[in-house]
Structures are given as C-alpha cells and as structure tokens.
Amino acid sequence: MKKQNLMQKIANPKFFMALTDKLLPVITFLAIGIVAIGMYLAFFVAPVDYQQGHTVKIMFLHVPSAWLGMMGYALMAISSLSYLVFHHPLADVSARSCAIVGAVFTLLALITGALWGKPMWGTYWVWDARLTSVLILFFLYLGIIALRSSIDDEALASKQAAIMAIIGVAILPFIKISVEGLNIPWLGLNLPSWNTLHQPPSVLRSGGPTIHSSILVPLLINALGFTLMFFALHLKAMRNEILRRKIKSLKLAEIARIRSYESTIANF
C-alpha cells in the first residue's frame, strides 16, 4: 500500500476510529477541567456588574454557546463542501454530526439569551436583529436535519444536505451585518444596523476587545473550554455515525449475499 500523508491517514475511517479512541478521553477531560476553572473564575472572581447584578453570570454560558453555534455551522459548511468535492464519507459524517451538535449549542444560546433577556429587557424575546438572525440559524440547522431525515436513500440525503448547508452559509455574515450594519465606502454602501437592542460585539470586533479583563479572561477561558467540549461531542457523534454505517453496510452485504442466493432458486 502506498505511503499516505497525514491528512489521508486521518481521513481513513479505521485510522480515525483508532485515533479518536485515544484522543476523545483526553479532550473530554480537558474540556471539563477548563470549563470548571472558567466557571470558578466567573462566579467567584469576576466582579458583579453593578447594574446587571448576578445575572451577568449568564454571559459566561451564553456568549460561548452563541459563538459555537455559529462556528458549528461554519464547520458543517466546510465539511459539506469537502464532501461534495472529494466524496470522502468521513466529511459527510462530520457534516452530519456538526448539524446536531451545532443545533444544540445554538439552542443553548437562544435559551440562555432569552433567560437573560427577562431581567435585562423585561421580556424573554424581542424581534431584534441579533436574536432573529440566530433564530434563523437555528431554523437552518433544523431544516438541514429534516431534509436529511426525510430522504430514504442515505447517499442522496447526504449530498442534498451538503448542498443545503453550503447555500445556507450566507447566514453567518448576515448575523454580523444585521447587527453591525455594513459599510463599504468604495461602493458608497453604508447600511445601518437593522433594528437591534442586543449588545454590539465587544470581544470579536475590529480594534480589540472593549470589556474589562476581569470579565474578559474568564469569558475567554470558558470559550476555550466550551470549544473543546464542542469537539468532544462532535467526535463522539462522528464515531457513533461511523459505527451505525458499519452495521448498515453489514446488512447490505447480507442482502447482496441473498440476491445471489436468490439466483440458486431462479436457476432451477
């Protein structure tokens, strides 16, 4: 067998299973540890906001999950693209797992956000640009999952879901534009932000973060921890999917055997 480079090696399902078998526990452990530290800092070290009171603590859960909800989609889109280009099953497996994990984190962002909204804005929900666009992101996830599950032929389902995911990636810039507006001088285009109550980004913004480090540090630590958790879940989901397909292909092999068996009758 010819020499593979690292990428091909990892792309090989057998090797992938072996690798993740080792890796997964480590990542999971790290994730839990870091999140624990982050939460400790968040609850016992970070100062209590004078106007938000303790509700500010929600941020440490809310912001990372919001980021990961978006990152999950990006990852899914990339996997989908590489699946359509290279036809590598692993890419499809990854895309499929992303859809589910990403949807969960997006839902988490929505829920925490809503819970935070009650004390802050007096309502669970406002039709604000940020909230709405994230809701749409969630719908996109759901749509892709629904599409996949409503096509019997799995090979077909994967391709269709991939196309859908790639088209839908437009939502990511939209989440940004809707809140921060769009300003392209050389086009003479200056789009005001579409009506919003939501916090303008103060971490992921051009010109550096604007929030105090006593909050920024635990926030970033949490973000790191949750990101690791995301990948832990993602890898786990991928492993399950691979196993499910192994079983299915065994079933199909059975059917193939049977078709040839049928010949023995047919030839009488």
Place this chain on the structure above:
Amino acid sequence: MIEILLKITDLVVKRSDCIVLNNVNVEITSGEAVIVTGPNGVGKTTLLRAIAGYIPIVSGSILMKGIDPQVEISERLHYIGHHNALMHALSVRENLKFWAEFLDEEYHKCGNKNSRTISTDSVETALEFFRLDKLAEQPVAYLSAGQKRRAALARLMVAYRPLWLLDEPTVALDNESVKTLTSLANTHLRNGGLILAATHFPLLFEMSNEIELLWPDKDTDDAFTSGEEIK
C-alpha cells in the same frame, strides 16, 4: 452511413451501496440490436440507466465511437423507460411537438449532416405510424395504458438519435402495436442505428443478439454471459 460502436467494458454499478452490476461487458455496432434479458431485479434497468448517464458508474467505461467526441453519449440516445414522459395536462400532439422541437434542435446543433433533418411534420408521421392521429387532440390523461405507451414510443420518431435504450418497450402494447414497434426498430437498424432493449417479452428484431444477465455468484465476479446469436 457512418459506423457507430457502443463499447461497455467491465462496468460496475451500485444501487444504494450494494453492487448490482459487476463487470458487465457489452458491444453494439451500427445496425445491431442487443436484447438484455434476465430475472426481475438482476439489473437490466440499472444497466440502461447507467448508459444513459443517470446512474454514476463505480468503475469501467462506456464509450461510443463514430460520433464527434464533444457530444455526450446521453445526447445521442433515446431512453424509453418505465415512465412515459408525457405531460398529462397537454394533448398527445402537444407532447410530441414539444419533444420534436426540444430534441430536434439539439440534433441540429451537434450537426451530423448525413441523416435526414427532422421537421415538425415528423410529428404527424409519428402520430399516424402509431395510429394515434385520431387521439391526437385528447389530453394524455384520457388515454388507455397502451395508448400512453404508444405515445411514448412515438418519441423515437420525432427526433433522430442513433442509440435507442428501450426498457420493456412492449408493456401494455397489443400485438398490433408490437408489430408496429418491431418494424420501426428494424428500419432504424437498417439506417445504421443501435438498439439496446431490456425485456421479458420475446422481441424479434433483425440482427439481434440476446444477452442474459445472471445473478452474481460468489466465486466468479463476472455477472455476465454473452448469449448466442438468434438471427
């Protein structure tokens, strides 16, 4: 008349991850008809659809010599499948007219000079040939099973394609119409056409080889046995 050759070598095709065609080899030359037979579910339809380019092939090759290489094989063939490809809302004539214009135009573009140009009056010829002229104004929805099938077959006449892929063309046809079809096929063969037909019904084309698809058996991976001539 230019010689055309359809050459299928070591074709392997999957249907939802289970191999249906395993190393199939077929060769058809101008003026020749190949009839594929075999038990239900052995892969006749799959073979035809793979040639028509509907199903991606896993390995092997499908080549057509004698047509200019720019043109896809799928543009040089007529496919008559289990579905009749008729718009139920439109009348028989409207359906055929559409196919005549739509496919015919294609034909002009890939401009193969030495065969007759198709004009829309070919529609009338087709209607008469398949005894549909009386029903021409009826919406397709009102036709009987066999009449629908005849309307579908009439497509073969309204635009010229060298290769005909016929999947159980005689379904629902009465003996009369089967004769009609046979004579049409024979003229096509005499004009140097190629025919690949999958059927359970004995078809009597001139110059036809019968080929039987068999169930793949474990030891040999050649699912194919070239049958004897039956001229």
Place this chain on the structure above:
Amino acid sequence: MIEILLKITDLVVKRSDCIVLNNVNVEITSGEAVIVTGPNGVGKTTLLRAIAGYIPIVSGSILMKGIDPQVEISERLHYIGHHNALMHALSVRENLKFWAEFLDEEYHKCGNKNSRTISTDSVETALEFFRLDKLAEQPVAYLSAGQKRRAALARLMVAYRPLWLLDEPTVALDNESVKTLTSLANTHLRNGGLILAATHFPLLFEMSNEIELLWPDKDTDDAFTSGEEIK
C-alpha cells in the same frame, strides 16, 4: 364449496361521455377464469373497473350469485390494476401486513364460514411464495419494476376474495414469476374462485375461456363476440 356466479348482462359504460363498452355480456362461474383480450383502448380496463364499481354503469347489470346479498360485489373481489397500491415509504412486509389486516378483517365480518381464516402469517407465506422474503425489509421504493409487481400480486394471498380482477398482471414479470402467478391462479380456481383477467400476454390458466373485445362497428351495436373455449 358453494357455487358462485358472476353475471354481467348488456353492460354499457361511458368514459367522458363517449361510449366505451356497448352491451357487453360475460358469465363466470366458480372455478372458471375468463381472459379478456383486445386491442389497446378497446375497454378492457374499463370493463374491470366497472365491475369493481369504480366507474358508474350507464345501463345493464352486474350480479354476483352465491354470496350473501347484503355484501357489495366490490367487497368480494381483489383488483390488481395498473397501479401497484404499495406505499413507497413502507417496507414490503409492512405493506402486506396492512392489506392483510385491513382486507382480512372485512372478510371475517361478512363471515363466510367455509373457507380458511387468514392470519397475519399468511403474509409470510405470500412473501415466500413470491420470493420476496429476502426483500421484505426494503422500502418499496428500492424494488425493481418486477419486484414491485410481485409485491402487488402478493396481495391476492393475504386476504381471501372469491373474485379476482387482474389488469395485465404479468407486466414487468419474468417467466419465473409468471409461472408462480399461474400456479397461484390455478389453486384459486380449484378452490372455487373466479378470475377475470385482461391481458395481451397469453396466460395459461386451467379452465379458462378467452373472450375478445372488439371495436364497436357502426351498424350493429353489439361490441362483443363470446370467444371459443380453449381448455
């Protein structure tokens, strides 16, 4: 075994107000099969659908003697039409199970004692008989044309009905399966069943009369010539 008689007299049926069947007369008794042949569009399907009660009849009568009069004829027959009546989303077994329960229960209600009660294991028998047991778990959408047709025919076995109306039952079937169908039909006839089949394909049932539908010609309004016995 009770004698059943299906008597069709002077049947007249219209299709979108043009008369298709004109004074048709057919008589079928227990253990007898009648095969309706005729050119495309002459009205075979129309005849079967009229008997099944799908198409209202203009005049004439369709009587069934030997079943209790409360029960509609349409509840004492199996109709195998151009459509297979299979839910593509469900597996083959699920489809048959549904028909077994659904039609079987009917049968019990109109409680005809002297014939075997059908239990759901009749589904397994049917699956094996039509060699579908290996495909039982597949969604119907994945079957080949002939396999679908076999699944449709299997319906004949999962619930007992004395009268079978078969509209081109052999479509897409390979010879093997045609044999299977024939033997099934023959056992049905021996058990005193009735069969009315419309087909272009020569079917070899025991005790079958062939009857040919002809185009109505202007002078005489009898569209019908009772064919000769071919026992």
Place this chain on the structure above:
Amino acid sequence: MRSFSILLLRDIRVAFREGEAIGTAIGFYLIVVALVPIAVGPDPKLLSKIAPGILWVALLLSALLSLKRIFKTDFEDGTLEIIATSSLPLELTTAAKSLAHWLTTSLPLVLFTPLAGTIYDLDTITCLVLILTMLVGTLAISFLGSIAAALTLQTRQGGVLVAIIVLPLYLPTLIYGTVTVSITSMPPGDPWPSFLLLCSLSLASLAIGPWASAAALRHQLQ
C-alpha cells in the same frame, strides 16, 4: 370497527414515517410565526396586539398545507382503489383519514402554540384561551379540509388550491375563534356565546366533512 382503527393507525404510522410530516408542519408554523414580526417590525406592544390573530392564521395555513397529504399519496399509488373494495364505508374511510390528520398535524401545532405565545409575550390567560379555541377549531380544519383535499385530488395543484377552496369555509371558525380570545383578553363582554358557536361549527364539520369528501372521492376513482 376494527378496520377503522387499522386504517387510522396505518395513516399515523405513515405520517410519522414519511419525512416527519409532523415536524415539517410545526416548523412551518413556527417559521410563519417568526416571519411576521421580522416583516412588521419589532414593536412589542404592536406585536402582542396582533399576536392571537397572527397565530390563528399561521395555524390555519400550516394545517391547510398538509391537507393535501390526506388522500393524494393513496390515490396516486392506487391504494385508495383497493381500500374502496373493503366493506368499510367510504364515509368512515374519509373520517379515519381526517382524524389521522387531526392527530398528526393539528394537535401538535396547537401544543406548540404556548412556545409561539411566549415569543410574542402573550399573557397566560389569553394564551390558554387561545389554545382552547384552537383545540376546538382545528377539528373543523381537519374535517372540512378533507373535502377540499378530495375535490382537488385530480389537479396537480397541490396545497394551494386546497387552501383556496376551504379558506372560505374556515372563516366562521377563524372569526369566532379570534373573537372569543379578544373578548376574554379585554374583559367587558361574555366570551361564551362565540365559544359555543365555535364548538357547534366544529361539530357540524365533524358531521358533514366525511360524508362530503366521500362523495367527492367516488367520482375520482373512475
């Protein structure tokens, strides 16, 4: 009626199997509910004012669009023909199918209304009344809808035509449903009369629906 329940169960199974009919109906409902505020603008007072009406309309539409499913598939693959050869009267067949539609589509939609309600921040009582009226009203939707579904079987038009045919039939339901809600939400006035009227409308549709759609089906089997 064993065959009635068999048919009912099978329809429910198919509804679950076939690409999560239920999920999509709910999804459509939520999306419409989400679209309106986006289009109308995020003024909370305005929204909570129009909320009951919008929710009703959204429910109506998403239930409507799944109506086509009731007969279409069975008709096209010939299943309906065979069902007609059973001793189950066609009226009961249509009843079973309408009921299956109510259970698999209308009911889940109603159950999701509280969620939609919070999005428009409706107060609890209004939300409860809304759900109650919807529970009653959706019966009319499923059973009257089956008529249109039967009528439009032959046209390849699908959901839209169905909608057009039945919407007029729904107007009374819609009106008394929303009126009941609005009266309860702004006290002076007694909601009972309109609610009772709503109930009687649903009862009437329960009686008429199966019968009418059976009549419509008979012609299509030719």
Place this chain on the structure above:
Amino acid sequence: MRSFSILLLRDIRVAFREGEAIGTAIGFYLIVVALVPIAVGPDPKLLSKIAPGILWVALLLSALLSLKRIFKTDFEDGTLEIIATSSLPLELTTAAKSLAHWLTTSLPLVLFTPLAGTIYDLDTITCLVLILTMLVGTLAISFLGSIAAALTLQTRQGGVLVAIIVLPLYLPTLIYGTVTVSITSMPPGDPWPSFLLLCSLSLASLAIGPWASAAALRHQLQ
C-alpha cells in the same frame, strides 16, 4: 439557445393549463391578505402599520407553495430524464424552469399587490416602493426556491418541507425588502443602501440558484 426558450414556453403553457396554477397562487395571496384583518381586527391605523410586512409575508408564502411545482411533475412522469438527454445543460434547464415560475407566479402576485394594498389603505408612494422591492425580491424567491424544490424532490413531504428549507434563505430578502419600504414611508433615513443590498441579494440568487438546483437534480435522476 432555442431549446431554452422552447422549454420556457412549454413550462408557461403547462402552468396555464394545469389547474390554473396562476389563479390559485393569486387566490391564496389575496385570501391570506384578507384573513389577517379579519383575525387581527379592523383598526385602520394598526392595519396600515402592519400592511407592508403582511403583504410581503403573504407574497412569500404564496410564491413558496407553488415552488414544488417547478420540478415535481416533470420528475414523476419521467420528463426530466428525457430533458437530461438533451444537450441543454442542466443548469440552463433549471434556469428556464425558475424563470417560468417567476413569470407565471411571482410576477402576477406582484401585479395584484396594488389591489391588496387598497384593502389596507396604503398610500400610493409606499405602495409603489413596495411593488418595486417585490419585483426585485421575487427573483430571489423563484431562483432560490428552485434549489429547495430540487432538494426536496424525493421527499414525499411536498410544499411544507420546501418552505422550511427555503424560508431561512429568504429572510435577508424579506428583511431588506420591508426595511426599504419602512424607511421610505417614515422619511429620516436613506432607503438606498438596503435597496441596493436587496438587488445584490437577487443577483446572487440568480447566479447561485440554477447551478445549485442542477447539482441537486443530478443526484436524483438515478
């Protein structure tokens, strides 16, 4: 491309022939437009406030529901297979079909908007701007919609799943469409940027739509 125009004309003819596709879409549009005031209650100020949003949503929905038609029929009766054996690239086939959908559905809907506008007594300028934005926006609807139609061809779900899949893609169009209208109706503010964005969205969908739906179709001809 002669075959392009042939296909286009034939699709338009079929659309007219088959159960008045156009009529039903328009009917649905008007009915939804009419339902909302009934459900929300007849307060003129309130209505004229929500009018542009409601009209946009109604347009979106009624265009949506006819989307399924784009490929479904041709796919089921095998026409699509044969079209694929022509030298017309599948991308152009899908483009022709999307265009036909725009001409036979979206365009008539837009033309009926003034009528709908009168129901909500919109002032002329707002109505004109609304129509302008709709004219541009519906392009996105038809061309993005064809993607969803192609993706959901194999699912028995019909219109609803299409809606769910495609609505998120429409949101930007919807938002910038309505924003443009609302800005022009209440002066301080420059409608151009959002309008330009709307146009660019439509252009993008013109480019992406046919290509993506062709990709989605290819896998299904098996």
